[in-house]
Amino acid sequence: MKSVNMTEQPNYMHRMFLPASSISEGMRKNVCCFWENQDKVLDAMQAFANGWFERRHTGTRAALETAERMCTAESPVDLLREYQEWASGTFQRVMADGLACQRQFTTAARILEQSSAASEETELPQAETGRVRSKVA
Numbered sequence: 001m002k003s004v005n006m007t008e009q010p011n012y013m014h015r016m017f018l019p020a021s022s023i024s025e026g027m028r029k030n031v032c033c034f035w036e037n038q039d040k041v042l043d044a045m046q047a048f049a050n051g052w053f054e055r056r057h058t059g060t061r062a063a064l065e066t067a068e069r070m071c072t073a074e075s076p077v078d079l080l081r082e083y084q085e086w087a088s089g090t091f092q093r094v095m096a097d098g099l100a101c102q103r104q105f106t107t108a109a110r111i112l113e114q115s116s117a118a119s120e121e122t123e124l125p126q127a128e129t130g131r132v133r134s135k136v137a
Contacts, residue, residue: 037115044107051100055093062089 066086073079 033115037111040111041108044104044111048100048104052097055096059090059093062086 063086066082069082070079073082
């Protein structure tokens with residue numbers, strides 16, 4: 001009767017669940033690409049959020065300064081001029097928000113495109129995966 005070495009059984013079990021080396025290399029590339037892209041997305045989102053907060057702070061400071069100048073306006077014309085300047089700055093910040101949003105979407109699309117291109121490069125031909133298609137009549 002053959003003796004069984006109990007210390008080797010975990011090694012056999014471990015090897016049984018490991019993917020083939022050709023598949024594991026592709027998986028490694030996909031996993032690395034995924035997490036690298038996640039990092040790029042987070043960097044882009046942080047830049048977007050930082051810009052948004054900076055524009056909001058600029059807006060609140062501009063509103064405070066405008067309110068102070070409006071309170072000391074000597075005529076209705078001065079009052080309207082101050083308001084018009086504030087409204088112009090507000091519109092510029094809204095447009096900057098739109099451009100930043102557009103850049104964010106463009107960056108996300110570029111990252112997704114790179115991700116899909118990388119996953120297509122790592123796909124194995126069907127013959128290498130060992131799958132056989134059956135014909136259904």
